[in-house]
Amino acid sequence: MKLIPVILLCLFCFMDIAAQTGSIFGRITDSRGLSLHGANVVVQGTAMGTSTDSSGQYKISRLKKGVYRLEVSMVGYKKSITREVEVNRTPVELDFTMEETALQSKQVVVTASKYEQQLSELPVSATILSSSDINDRNVVSLDYALRYAPGVNMNYDQVSIRGSSGYSRGAGTRVLVAMDGIPLYTGDTGEIIYELIPVTQIDRVEIIKGAASSLYGSTAIGGVINVITKDIPEKPHFYAKAYYGLYDHPYYKEWDWSGELRPFNGITLTHSNTIGKLAYVVSLTPSENLGYRQDDYYRRFTGFLKTDYKLTELSSLTFLGSYLGQNRGNFIYWKDSRHALQPRDVDQGQKVNSQRYMLAAVYKNVFSPDFFLKARTSYYRTDWRDETSSHDTSRTGIFEWELQTNYRIIKDLIITSGLESGAGKVNSNLFGQPGSFNIGGYLQSEYRFPFPLSLTLGARYDYSRLDTLKGFDSFSPKAALNYRLSEATTLRASIGKGFRSPTLAEAFTSTTASGIKIKPNPRLMPETSLSMETGINHNFGLLINFDLALFQNEYYDFIEPGVDLTDGLITFRNLTRARIQGLEMNTMFYLIPQRLSLLTNYTYLWARDIENNTPLKYRPRHQAMASLNFNSGPFELGTDFRYWSKIEALDFELVDLGVVTDGGKRVPVYLLDFRTGYNLLSLGLPGKIFININNLLNYNYIEIIGNISPIRNASVSLEVSF
Amino acid sequence: MSGTERKYTVKKLLYFVFIFSTLFLFGCNGGLSPEPEGQSQQQEAGFGGSVAFLGKWPTGVTRTHIVAFRSPLLTAGDFNALNLAFVSDSIPYGVSGIVFSSLINPGLPIKAGQYAYVAVAMSKSPTLSLVRKDWFVAGVYYANGDTTKPGKLTIPENTFVGNINITCDFNHPPLQPPGGE
Numbered sequence: 001m002k003l004i005p006v007i008l009l010c011l012f013c014f015m016d017i018a019a020q021t022g023s024i025f026g027r028i029t030d031s032r033g034l035s036l037h038g039a040n041v042v043v044q045g046t047a048m049g050t051s052t053d054s055s056g057q058y059k060i061s062r063l064k065k066g067v068y069r070l071e072v073s074m075v076g077y078k079k080s081i082t083r084e085v086e087v088n089r090t091p092v093e094l095d096f097t098m099e100e101t102a103l104q105s106k107q108v109v110v111t112a113s114k115y116e117q118q119l120s121e122l123p124v125s126a127t128i129l130s131s132s133d134i135n136d137r138n139v140v141s142l143d144y145a146l147r148y149a150p151g152v153n154m155n156y157d158q159v160s161i162r163g164s165s166g167y168s169r170g171a172g173t174r175v176l177v178a179m180d181g182i183p184l185y186t187g188d189t190g191e192i193i194y195e196l197i198p199v200t201q202i203d204r205v206e207i208i209k210g211a212a213s214s215l216y217g218s219t220a221i222g223g224v225i226n227v228i229t230k231d232i233p234e235k236p237h238f239y240a241k242a243y244y245g246l247y248d249h250p251y252y253k254e255w256d257w258s259g260e261l262r263p264f265n266g267i268t269l270t271h272s273n274t275i276g277k278l279a280y281v282v283s284l285t286p287s288e289n290l291g292y293r294q295d296d297y298y299r300r301f302t303g304f305l306k307t308d309y310k311l312t313e314l315s316s317l318t319f320l321g322s323y324l325g326q327n328r329g330n331f332i333y334w335k336d337s338r339h340a341l342q343p344r345d346v347d348q349g350q351k352v353n354s355q356r357y358m359l360a361a362v363y364k365n366v367f368s369p370d371f372f373l374k375a376r377t378s379y380y381r382t383d384w385r386d387e388t389s390s391h392d393t394s395r396t397g398i399f400e401w402e403l404q405t406n407y408r409i410i411k412d413l414i415i416t417s418g419l420e421s422g423a424g425k426v427n428s429n430l431f432g433q434p435g436s437f438n439i440g441g442y443l444q445s446e447y448r449f450p451f452p453l454s455l456t457l458g459a460r461y462d463y464s465r466l467d468t469l470k471g472f473d474s475f476s477p478k479a480a481l482n483y484r485l486s487e488a489t490t491l492r493a494s495i496g497k498g499f500r501s502p503t504l505a506e507a508f509t510s511t512t513a514s515g516i517k518i519k520p521n522p523r524l525m526p527e528t529s530l531s532m533e534t535g536i537n538h539n540f541g542l543l544i545n546f547d548l549a550l551f552q553n554e555y556y557d558f559i560e561p562g563v564d565l566t567d568g569l570i571t572f573r574n575l576t577r578a579r580i581q582g583l584e585m586n587t588m589f590y591l592i593p594q595r596l597s598l599l600t601n602y603t604y605l606w607a608r609d610i611e612n613n614t615p616l617k618y619r620p621r622h623q624a625m626a627s628l629n630f631n632s633g634p635f636e637l638g639t640d641f642r643y644w645s646k647i648e649a650l651d652f653e654l655v656d657l658g659v660v661t662d663g664g665k666r667v668p669v670y671l672l673d674f675r676t677g678y679n680l681l682s683l684g685l686p687g688k689i690f691i692n693i694n695n696l697l698n699y700n701y702i703e704i705i706g707n708i709s710p711i712r713n714a715s716v717s718l719e720v721s722f
Numbered sequence: 723m724s725g726t727e728r729k730y731t732v733k734k735l736l737y738f739v740f741i742f743s744t745l746f747l748f749g750c751n752g753g754l755s756p757e758p759e760g761q762s763q764q765q766e767a768g769f770g771g772s773v774a775f776l777g778k779w780p781t782g783v784t785r786t787h788i789v790a791f792r793s794p795l796l797t798a799g800d801f802n803a804l805n806l807a808f809v810s811d812s813i814p815y816g817v818s819g820i821v822f823s824s825l826i827n828p829g830l831p832i833k834a835g836q837y838a839y840v841a842v843a844m845s846k847s848p849t850l851s852l853v854r855k856d857w858f859v860a861g862v863y864y865a866n867g868d869t870t871k872p873g874k875l876t877i878p879e880n881t882f883v884g885n886i887n888i889t890c891d892f893n894h895p896p897l898q899p900p901g902g903e
Contacts (some may be wrong), residue, residue, distance in 0.1 A: 667754045
């Protein structure tokens with residue numbers, strides 16, 4: 001890690017910007033002829049560039065004699081490439097007019113229905129996180145970025161969309177997380193390992209809210225998060241990002257267990273190119289975090305490879321590979337509230353070593369403008385070992401494939417169909433050596449009426465089996481509507497059935513860890529849901545976009561961990577009935593177009609075990625967030641405020657059983673993050689520098705029982721790209 | 723919206739953000755805080771676990787408590803106030819089970835020490851009494867699955883002992899201590 005500054009210095013040294021002879025200058029304006037301040041102007045295929053000043057002027061000097069095109073980009077405008085200009089000793093003037101894009105909600109394309117659609121055409125609620133949403137916040141893994149998505153909350157490392165999930169130490173997920181459509185849940189616990197997703201390679205993250213089992217099957221009962229990776233550029237491209245940060249001293253003196261500022265850092269090096277028909281990108285990231293809590297460090301190495309081979313003009317074969325090697329401490333619960341950043345004595349020194357990799361191949365063929373075929377296959381291997389007295393280990397392999405077609409039968413009718421299957425095998429002292437198998441088929445039609453209404457009808461049949469247990473099957477139909485009431489207003493409504501099979505971990509875990517005895521439950525059944533939503537999206541002129549959704553999810557045989565009262569052991573059980581209902585309101589204010597914007601969100605959740613009339617664990621009733629973004633030329637600034645009310649219920653059993661001392665302590669959460677960045681293109685350098693301060697107020701809170709969330713931390717990051 | 727109106731709207735919103743941020747900055751404290759010294763649960767001795775009730779509850783039960791005695795109940799005379807070390811809050815009639823903590827639900831708090839008999843006791847008496855015959859035992863704590871004799875509970879100083887689980891099977895009641903009806 002000490003090499004980072006040296007590497008960065010070298011990166012700049014390699015940028016030879018001397019000894020050139022010509023220049024291009026000009027003015028960038030919008031369609032009304034107004035100057036654009038802060039537009040990026042880059043010489044295509046090179047690292048040279050600049051950004052426009054307050055009068056929209058730019059100048060790129062010291063260009064060698066030759067023919068060039070300029071690439072002009074700016075938030076809110078279409079990225080454009082200029083005509084070719086010939087440069088010699090005489091300065092060349094090149095003015096350019098940029099074309100404005102409409103409101104963001106209209107231009108974003110999503111693949112919720114397994115084919116590309118505009119966001120405004122979707123019959124369900126969806127949120128998009130762009131690459132800049134992720135990059136500007138200097139997040140090191142996707143789960144941190146998801147905390148900033150409206151309607152989404154993270155319970156430590158478990159994602160919950162509109163209250164779909166509580167916390168079960170990673171076992172099972174009610175949200176399907178996929179990378180380019182390839183599911184990323186592990187074969188044993190069914191958890192999501194976010195570190196396996198290369199954050200610098202993310203183009204966008206599509207978050208689909210509500211049950212999506214009719215297309216995606218089990219685990220999509222609460223929604224889908226699909227990570228779309230960036231396209232590979234045609235020209236050789238190098239990208240590097242390095243960051244260094246420190247955790248502040250804790251708010252309370254008695255918590256300052258180390259007496260020092262704890263550092264975290266990392267560097268990502270990425271190279272991409274296209275050689276003939278083959279395009280590739282390779283990315284390597286070593287990183288480490290010494291942790292603000294004792295025994296909560298990690299050292300990790302991630303690697304990512306993507307190749308894209310163009311078989312013909314209309315068909316391609318893509319290969320994806322992702323690797324994670326990690327050594328980390330294993331902080332389970334605090335010792336007590338006076339030692340909130342130290343583990344219990346029995347958990348001291350816990351650590352886990354893991355190696356995980358995912359390999360996938362995707363074949364796409366556009367047979368005709370009306371018929372598209374996609375086939376994918378993937379293998380996801382995980383291997384981890386708990387380096388404690390228990391020496392728990394698990395080796396898992398899960399193999400999956402899917403065949404999907406999209407067929408436009410007539411002009412306004414699109415049929416999406418597919419077949420998907422997976423098989424996994426586990427070898428673990430915790431779960432035994434069970435295997436799993438599932439297969440599912442789906443069919444969905446979307447019809448666009450002559451008036452602005454689209455109707456989506458679909459269904460999926462799944463069969464799944466866990467080892468020797470009796471197999472389950474499930475039929476998940478769905479109906480959805482999208483009606484454009486006027487140019488500014490869109491209505492949507494959907495109803496669908498969802499289901500989720502228990503994971504091997506939920507059914508077969510047998511262990512004692514940290515005083516918690518967990519026993520298997522071979523009688524565990526799949527949970528099902530009926531999910532309903534209605535929503536409205538309205539644009540108040542070009543300055544305000546408002547979205548409101550009302551939702552209700554009825555869960556049957558809801559799987560939650562709890563104490564079996566006959567023996568006091570923790571086990572996963574089917575709660576008879578649960579209901580989650582609420583509303584979500586999002587408003588985007590374009591206060592000063594292209595300069596200042598404010599995103600606000602409020603989510604109300606009423607989540608109950610309706611059999612016992614008790615609140616579901618880890619579901620805050622009120623959630624709100626506000627995100628203010630400002631940019632002026634090369635300078636940008638942003639702040640995020642997040643609030644959620646005190647969670648009504650958590651694992652009180654662990655308090656009663658004496659496992660987590662002071663475990664009932666929890667508070668409403670008020671979080672403030674700050675970030676600022678500067679685009680170095682204005683100085684002639686193809687890079688950006690960011691400063692981030694998270695948890696600015698050093699507010700202490702928990703997401704899960706007995707675990708203080710990250711205290712105030714600040715980081716500086718630098719990225720260069722040429 | 724005209725340029726002037728837009729400026730006015732932006733100003734109003736920024737004022738709102740400013741006022742809200744100021745209130746927020748001064749209004750919220752450090753959030754979750756440590757318990758004062760000596761008041762953390764860890765420094766309090768106690769025990770906890772679960773109680774499961776199997777079968778149909780007997781009619782006429784007026785109160786149900788988890789109790790702990792210092793010495794074994796070998797004679798009717800051992801059922802006395804001096805031997806009684808812990809009484810929980812009353813357990814609601816008809817429940818299928820509860821999770822309890824002596825720290826959260828103490829009728830009579832427990833101290834560190836050794837306890838020979840931990841049980842769930844029920845009474846049908848309309849008034850609270852310490853007369854042995856007014857009580858019957860619905861379930862007994864057994865250690866390590868050994869149901870041949872009541873389990874001993876040891877609570878060291880400053881320690882909370884978990885996993886003290888009791889099953890009350892109304893169809894198969896445990897051996898009653900001497901002195902009952």
